[in-house]
Amino acid sequence: MANVTDKRSPVGLWTSSSEKHSLIEDVQAVLAGSMLAALGVVLLQAANLLIGGTAGIGFLLRYSVDISFGAAFFLLNLPFYWLAYKRLGPVFTVKTFSAVAVTSVLTGVLPKVITIxxxxxxxxxxxxxxxIGCGMLILFRHRASLGGFGILALYLQDRLGWRAGFVQLGLDCVVLVLSFLVASPFVILCSVIAAVTLNLTLAINHRTDRYIVR
Incomplete structure (x- = not known):
């Protein structure tokens, strides 16, 4: 009997297979997802809107005390890396840390070069x-996130089968309720629209049974 040749490409720096991304693909995804998310944050900041998750808490701190969104976002995510490392692995943790760091830096740089x-x-x-939803979708599909509630949402989706988008939407609603302390009802309404748009993008487009590449 003739030998069957494995036609899958070896996974390395440049090459990938149908089951695993290459290193270059993961680096590109972290940069692209972070860039899209940072641009989304800039749009929300320009209208003084809020969002859910640790990003939403970062906005609340930005509007309440003298701290930049980027610094608040980076610091708020630090406690979640332990959960990421213990439950989702070191590779996920490194990619997520990188995405959070890049997003934090870009949210400080972009307003200086983009005037709205x-x-x-x-x-x-x-x-x-x-x-932001598209940025997170790219990161999720490369086993990364923007930290915070995204880590928890991915963990619950992997463990319990709960849709990550719906889990994050519920957590985001808690943050938006706290927004009544610093924002007007109209601003909060628009912020809810942003949160729903973000999480529907994730819930509709990210399913582990459809996208299995690691």
């Missing part, structure tokens, strides 16, 4: 939420 003089809050909510 006026933006409708509803438009900012829709496009900002969509951009």
């Amino acid at each position: 003089s006026a933006i409708d809050p509803v438009i900012a909510a829709l496009f900002g939420g969509l951009l």
